[in-house]
Amino acid sequence: MSKKINYFLQAVIIYFFFLIGRILGIFLSRKIFSFLFSKIGPLIKSKEVVNYNLKLFNKDLSISERENIKKDMWRNYGMTFIEYVFLDKFKKRNSHITIKGEENLSPIIKGNRQAIFISGHFANFELMSMEISKKNINLATIYRPLNNFFLNPFMEFLRKKYVCKNQIKKGINGVRQTIDFINNQHSVALMIDQRVSEGELINFFEKPALTTTLPAHLSKKYNLPIIPVFIQRINDDKFVIEFKEKIEAKDYRNKLDLTKKLNSILEDLIKHNPNQWIWTHNRWK
Secondary structure (H helix, E strand, O other): OHHHHHHHHHHHHHHHHHHHHHHHOHHHHHHHHHHHHHHHHHHOOOHHHHHHHHHHHOOOOOHHHHHHHHHHHHHHHHHHHHHHHHHHHHHHOOOOEEEEOHHHHHHHHHOOOOOEEEEOOEOOOHHHHHHHHHOOOOEEEEEOOOOOOOOHHHHHHHHHHHHOOOEEEOOHHHHHHHHHHHHOOOEEEEEOOOOOOOOEEEEEOOEEEEEOOHHHHHHHHHOOOEEEEEEEEEOOOEEEEEEOOOEOHHHOOOHHHHHHHHHHHHHHHHHHOHHHEOOOOOOOO
16 A cells, blocks of 8 residues: 555656646756756665666776766756656657768668667667657567556656557567567567566676567567667757667577677667766666
């Protein structure tokens, strides 16, 4: 019962913030919530996880470097949080996005091919699937539902309406849905930076972490290229999305070797801009 009450109170507060943000507008809301999250975020219990993760990432970081990463992460977290109620605005315009690596995406578009898009929780990560969908690529995205069942239906509504209409919940049924979408000529997008309950123990920043092998499995079974995608926030209101060079399953002996390669790519993306990756997740639990 206490968990239900806790979730209910969380949802009420978040819905209230969403309402305030929508009234204030995106520019002012970004300023307010980036400030609030930068002050409140470091006080919550996940600070221990953040500190632990940053030490694994780079034990040689100075205190000031570590604090700067944490501050920027929370600022980005606050902006991404309030941007959920402005997804309709992002959907209608393109001026906020600069695309790099179009040459890596054009064979998929022009050849009406399928691909597996992989990424992590960088900047406003929802915009990656949104922009892929805008390219008229038939896309299905795999996601993990929120634990808060008072809030999750609204978030699912936003994702289906503005990000990508085909949303697949993680799990056994989700794998079946994913296969159905692939058989119906859809590409698939998923995040590979979070811990999974089942997977392979593969080094991530030199420490073993349970890692999903789903992208490698799908790539090998259906002969689909894997395209890593990266997003970076520039000056709060501008973003750069980069499509990396495709990875072909045939170049790797097995799905384990391919998964190791994907982990290595993810590490490089995080190293490129550690300030905008979400360090609050217990990746090595």
